[in-house]
Each structure stands twice: as structure tokens, then as C-alpha cells.
């Protein structure tokens with residue numbers, strides 16, 4: 380299978396060469412995750428209502444365990460029911 384061998388060599392070259400692959404896929408993923416977490420954290424920080432269940436959980440260094448809040452967090456939001 381000369382064609383397959385050529386493709387594999389090409390992919391290996393891409394992964395090994397920092398010029399052809401400026402950002403390693405795993406590195407890009409890590410950067411993306413870090414910036415998303417940071418953005419989510421900043422967003423949640425000014426949306427959580429003082430004294431709410433989520434506020435208390437956040438101050439304890441945890442995520443609020445209420446199902447409604449967990450669901451909202453998964454969507455990148457803050458639970459509106461508990462933080463209005």
C-alpha cells in the first residue's frame with residue numbers, strides 16, 4: 380500500500396514539524412480548554428447572586444450541586460432560578 384504509507388509519513392511529518400504544524404493539536408486543545416474555563420469562570424463570577432446557593436458553593440471552592448445549577452453550568456450559564 381504505497382499510497383497509505385505516503386499519507387502516514389505526511390501526517391507524521393506534520394506532527395513532528397513545528398513549522399508545518401504551528402500548534403500541536405493537544406496544545407491547541409489545552410489552550411482552548413484553559414481559555415474556555417477562564418471565560419466561564421469570569422462570566423459566572425459576575426452573574427452569581429450574592430448569598431445564593433451557587434455563591435456559597437463558589438466561595439467554598441466548589442460547584443453548586445443543585446441539579447438546576449449543574450444543568451445551567453453545563454450550558455455555560457448560571458442558574459437563573461437561584462441567582463435572580
Ligand SMILES: [Zn+2]
Pocket residue numbers: 431432433434443444445448458461
Ligand atoms: Zn446553585
Ligand SMILES: [Zn+2]
Pocket residue numbers: 445446447448458459460461
Ligand atoms: Zn439553581
